[in-house]
Amino acid sequence: MSVPTPYDPHSPEGSAKRSRRKEARPRELLDAALDLFVEKGFAATRVDEVAARAGVSKGTLFLYFPSKEELFKAVVRENIVGRFTEWNSELETMTGSTSDVLRYCYKVWWERIGCTKASGITKLMFSEAQNFPEIAEFYQQEVIFPGQALIRRILQRGMDRGEFRQVPLDGATYLVMVPMIYLMLWENSMGACSPQVMGLTPQNYMDSALDGILHGLCVRPEATLAPSPSPTVSPHSSV
Amino acid sequence: MSVPTPYDPHSPEGSAKRSRRKEARPRELLDAALDLFVEKGFAATRVDEVAARAGVSKGTLFLYFPSKEELFKAVVRENIVGRFTEWNSELETMTGSTSDVLRYCYKVWWERIGCTKASGITKLMFSEAQNFPEIAEFYQQEVIFPGQALIRRILQRGMDRGEFRQVPLDGATYLVMVPMIYLMLWENSMGACSPQVMGLTPQNYMDSALDGILHGLCVRPEATLAPSPSPTVSPHSSV
Amino acid sequence: MSVPTPYDPHSPEGSAKRSRRKEARPRELLDAALDLFVEKGFAATRVDEVAARAGVSKGTLFLYFPSKEELFKAVVRENIVGRFTEWNSELETMTGSTSDVLRYCYKVWWERIGCTKASGITKLMFSEAQNFPEIAEFYQQEVIFPGQALIRRILQRGMDRGEFRQVPLDGATYLVMVPMIYLMLWENSMGACSPQVMGLTPQNYMDSALDGILHGLCVRPEATLAPSPSPTVSPHSSV
Amino acid sequence: MSVPTPYDPHSPEGSAKRSRRKEARPRELLDAALDLFVEKGFAATRVDEVAARAGVSKGTLFLYFPSKEELFKAVVRENIVGRFTEWNSELETMTGSTSDVLRYCYKVWWERIGCTKASGITKLMFSEAQNFPEIAEFYQQEVIFPGQALIRRILQRGMDRGEFRQVPLDGATYLVMVPMIYLMLWENSMGACSPQVMGLTPQNYMDSALDGILHGLCVRPEATLAPSPSPTVSPHSSV
DNA sequence: GATGAATGAGTGTTCATTCAT
DNA sequence: TATGAATGAACACTCATTCAT
Numbered sequence: 001m002s003v004p005t006p007y008d009p010h011s012p013e014g015s016a017k018r019s020r021r022k023e024a025r026p027r028e029l030l031d032a033a034l035d036l037f038v039e040k041g042f043a044a045t046r047v048d049e050v051a052a053r054a055g056v057s058k059g060t061l062f063l064y065f066p067s068k069e070e071l072f073k074a075v076v077r078e079n080i081v082g083r084f085t086e087w088n089s090e091l092e093t094m095t096g097s098t099s100d101v102l103r104y105c106y107k108v109w110w111e112r113i114g115c116t117k118a119s120g121i122t123k124l125m126f127s128e129a130q131n132f133p134e135i136a137e138f139y140q141q142e143v144i145f146p147g148q149a150l151i152r153r154i155l156q157r158g159m160d161r162g163e164f165r166q167v168p169l170d171g172a173t174y175l176v177m178v179p180m181i182y183l184m185l186w187e188n189s190m191g192a193c194s195p196q197v198m199g200l201t202p203q204n205y206m207d208s209a210l211d212g213i214l215h216g217l218c219v220r221p222e223a224t225l226a227p228s229p230s231p232t233v234s235p236h237s238s239v
Numbered sequence: 240m241s242v243p244t245p246y247d248p249h250s251p252e253g254s255a256k257r258s259r260r261k262e263a264r265p266r267e268l269l270d271a272a273l274d275l276f277v278e279k280g281f282a283a284t285r286v287d288e289v290a291a292r293a294g295v296s297k298g299t300l301f302l303y304f305p306s307k308e309e310l311f312k313a314v315v316r317e318n319i320v321g322r323f324t325e326w327n328s329e330l331e332t333m334t335g336s337t338s339d340v341l342r343y344c345y346k347v348w349w350e351r352i353g354c355t356k357a358s359g360i361t362k363l364m365f366s367e368a369q370n371f372p373e374i375a376e377f378y379q380q381e382v383i384f385p386g387q388a389l390i391r392r393i394l395q396r397g398m399d400r401g402e403f404r405q406v407p408l409d410g411a412t413y414l415v416m417v418p419m420i421y422l423m424l425w426e427n428s429m430g431a432c433s434p435q436v437m438g439l440t441p442q443n444y445m446d447s448a449l450d451g452i453l454h455g456l457c458v459r460p461e462a463t464l465a466p467s468p469s470p471t472v473s474p475h476s477s478v
Numbered sequence: 479m480s481v482p483t484p485y486d487p488h489s490p491e492g493s494a495k496r497s498r499r500k501e502a503r504p505r506e507l508l509d510a511a512l513d514l515f516v517e518k519g520f521a522a523t524r525v526d527e528v529a530a531r532a533g534v535s536k537g538t539l540f541l542y543f544p545s546k547e548e549l550f551k552a553v554v555r556e557n558i559v560g561r562f563t564e565w566n567s568e569l570e571t572m573t574g575s576t577s578d579v580l581r582y583c584y585k586v587w588w589e590r591i592g593c594t595k596a597s598g599i600t601k602l603m604f605s606e607a608q609n610f611p612e613i614a615e616f617y618q619q620e621v622i623f624p625g626q627a628l629i630r631r632i633l634q635r636g637m638d639r640g641e642f643r644q645v646p647l648d649g650a651t652y653l654v655m656v657p658m659i660y661l662m663l664w665e666n667s668m669g670a671c672s673p674q675v676m677g678l679t680p681q682n683y684m685d686s687a688l689d690g691i692l693h694g695l696c697v698r699p700e701a702t703l704a705p706s707p708s709p710t711v712s713p714h715s716s717v
Numbered sequence: 718m719s720v721p722t723p724y725d726p727h728s729p730e731g732s733a734k735r736s737r738r739k740e741a742r743p744r745e746l747l748d749a750a751l752d753l754f755v756e757k758g759f760a761a762t763r764v765d766e767v768a769a770r771a772g773v774s775k776g777t778l779f780l781y782f783p784s785k786e787e788l789f790k791a792v793v794r795e796n797i798v799g800r801f802t803e804w805n806s807e808l809e810t811m812t813g814s815t816s817d818v819l820r821y822c823y824k825v826w827w828e829r830i831g832c833t834k835a836s837g838i839t840k841l842m843f844s845e846a847q848n849f850p851e852i853a854e855f856y857q858q859e860v861i862f863p864g865q866a867l868i869r870r871i872l873q874r875g876m877d878r879g880e881f882r883q884v885p886l887d888g889a890t891y892l893v894m895v896p897m898i899y900l901m902l903w904e905n906s907m908g909a910c911s912p913q914v915m916g917l918t919p920q921n922y923m924d925s926a927l928d929g930i931l932h933g934l935c936v937r938p939e940a941t942l943a944p945s946p947s948p949t950v951s952p953h954s955s956v
Numbered sequence: 957g958a959t960g961a962a963t964g965a966g967t968g969t970t971c972a973t974t975c976a977t
Numbered sequence: 978t979a980t981g982a983a984t985g986a987a988c989a990c991t992c993a994t995t996c997a998t
Contacts (some may be wrong), residue, residue: 208410
């Protein structure tokens with residue numbers, strides 16, 4: 001969405017090779033840029049490298065993005081997809097225990113964000129926030145706050161239904177979010193150096209975190225924590 | 240320790256101002272560099288700026304550090320506080336409940352690391368790990384592993400004494416460490432942009448985290464979680 | 479003349495709009511280029527801008543002119559008006575006083591060159607002569623020398639008929655030419671910035687120059703300088 | 718004056734090679750830049766070339782001038798020395814005929830400006846005025862207007878003393894100035910290509926111009942125009 | 957014939973590093 | 978020891994030119 005494609009008028013999808021490339025170009029560039037920015041940081045990433053990785057020349061990059069800084073912003077913007085509305089409605093339709101909702105939440109997050117390149121954006125933001133305050137601000141508005149709200153709603157549901165202890169919402173929200181955020185940061189920095197150093201697979205890490213969190217939250221943990229084999233989730237039955 | 244002071248003829252401490260400055264130079268440079276590296280990252284930090292902030296000329300910086308890269312490594316090395324042996328013995332002498340030990344651990348960590356510039360090192364490592372793999376490795380050896388071991392020992396103590404549930408050590412260790420690490424990362428990146436955005440003071444954040452963790456770990460949380468007014472800790476009575 | 483129209487199958491003037499455009503293309507490009515070259519100089523003028531101002535794409539420009547440099551040369555060549563033979567014969571038929579001939583000469587020059595875009599060519603040549611020596615040479619042969627010869631012939635006429643003092647021809651020729659040349663240069667450079675700064679309208683400037691010149695040349699200035707109301711010129715009665 | 722010398726504290730004129738260079742650097746750079754800007758125009762001049770001609774590296778140039786544009790401005794500013802005040806007072810003390818004053822004026826102008834590199838500035842301004850409007854404005858204020866005023870004062874003197882005809886001042890001022898300006902423009906553009914093409918030496922050109930001008934101005938030209946062997950000028954007896 | 961996407965050599969500018977003083 | 982002038986390799990960005998469509 002809003003990919004800078006200098007409006008190609010003709011070619012009703014039966015287009016030739018050249019114009020198909022033209023449409024694909026910005027995305028390829030953004031992907032290459034995401035990789036490199038995440039890996040090396042903004043300043044240490046050379047635009048030639050980005051172009052080369054996208055398979056084009058340096059000049060071509062500047063055809064689509066007027067400057068390195070705008071490229072950076074586009075990378076962040078493009079990868080901050082507003083999935084939260086989707087998730088919100090998804091979670092509202094769930095009927096199971098709030099523990100299961102939380103579990104499902106972790107699972108879905110991992111599959112759609114955590115284990116994809118999109119997780120690199122978070123690393124990027126933490127690394128470059130001070131150099132790009134406007135972008136950091138934007139990121140908070142678009143990602144952090146909606147994410148917090150999502151978690152908060154789940155916690156509230158748990159407390160409302162008597163499943164969770166009465167806890168201060170803000171603190172508990174962090175308790176839930178932080179393990180996910182940390183995993184993204186780790187995987188895109190130190191974890192990429194010596195992969196096995198965490199000692200745990202991401203799956204195990206997340207299971208442990210969930211277990212700890214739910215034990216801390218649930219009124220009768222021992223009862224709930226034998227994980228019900230399949231959460232009763234309506235959409236995306238493949239999940 | 241290991242501060243590079245080029246042949247200092249042991250100046251018997253009654254020396255003139257000049258040589259006292261000379262001794263202080265490297266530390267001042269390292270401090271300035273730490274600030275800037277944390278703030279802007281390695282690549283975006285200019286050595287002129289480091290020198291200027293330390294109050295010396297650019298040439299002088301290169302008198303003490305042969306290159307920007309070596310300066311970076313020195314910054315990390317110098318600020319990696321290897322206090323774990325000290326903390327280890329401290330914790331061994333503690334007689335209170337393991338909950339209190341953990342509480343004390345958080346408190347002491349916050350006071351000695353979390354709220355100081357040293358916390359910036361962690362941010363630095365996460366941001367630059369991929370550009371400096373050797374030093375990331377070093378950081379893991381010197382900080383992460385000892386830290387993990389420390390936490391692990393506390394958890395083991397809790398389980399041994401029947402205070403904590405039997406939980407898998409690795410996962411639980413992360414549950415304890417991650418909130419601290421995350422706080423350092425936040426405060427040195429996004430938190431520095433819009434400070435109040437977390438919604439919680441660091442203190443509240445840590446209290447919430449501890450509360451959640453202990454609830455998740457303790458066998459009889461409700462009994463232990465009324466925080467005993469003063470933990471019975473021997474050293475550093477001021478704490 | 480010599481406009482580069484790639485094999486135009488003589489399209490018998492009843493042709494469609496497209497081919498009429500095709501014929502007009504080079505002229506439109508040359509006009510646009512003249513404007514921009516005069517305004518910003520050769521190096522600072524972008525071929526995209528030229529193309530855009532001519533309403534075509536960059537690629538089209540290169541269809542007609544093989545390089546920016548050739549475009550420049552074509553601009554100069556096309557705009558160098560070789561009207562001197564025409565003017566020569568015009569002046570030979572004049573019967574009035576040589577003062578009036580000179581006056582007429584100024585007037586006609588102003589109307590046909592001085593106040594048109596063609597005057598920009600002189601500015602261009604003075605600005606770029608060193609970068610385009612061959613074309614500067616060409617300009618001298620085609621414009622400067624014929625112009626000098628024209629003036630010289632008029633001066634000779636004046637001296638031959640006893641109207642003008644006996645003066646060295648070369649010097650006097652400059653006395654006559656320089657005010658015109660200067661006016662072209664001024665109008666196309668500084669004059670375009672702050673137009674009124676000259677303090678005089680071009681007309682007043684030229685009248686003053688003529689007055690000064692004739693006073694300096696005429697044997698009995700006071701007699702001749704009451705400008706005879708209408709010079710007895712044969713061709714172009716509208717002038 | 719106002720040469721950007723990053724204040725060299727020590728070295729009381731017995732300085733070593735390095736610091737003497739440092740003082741000379743900006744002037745050398747400005748000289749090199751003047752040459753090249755005049756020769757090729759602003760856009761076509763490469764900063765490497767300027768640096769090379771000044772015998773330094775490209776980086777050094779940027780030590781003294783923050784950008785190519787500032788270098789250009791400095792070139793103009795530095796070469797527009799406020800000579801006009803000097804000349805004004807000089808001319809006020811002259812006692813001879815106004816014809817002689819005008820003659821002296823031409824002579825002195827030629828020696829101090831016309832035949833020096835400073836004349837290139839005028840060419841520069843005419844070529845680049847549209848690209849640097851602020852500078853063109855500055856040039857008019859600092860050079861053109863004072864120059865006009867100087868000439869005007871001389872003409873007024875001639876008319877006041879009954880030596881010159883009563884003529885409109887503005888027009889006559891141009892009559893006097895334009896030959897000088899044109900000479901500068903010619904010499905720094907086409908004249909530099911094919912030097913002999915003017916047909917006249919600058920001296921002859923100027924003599925002719927003066928002769929024509931004075932003939933046009935003087936009440937009794939034949940009397941005054943036998944040039945008095947040596948103008949009675951007080952200052953600078955060597956002139 | 958006309959387009960405009962693609963190119964890459966070239967330009968202004970920066971910055972870590974050196975070294976004469 | 979400390980300086981800061983000097984360097985030049987490296988970078989972001991431009992723009993004349995090409996060429997597939």
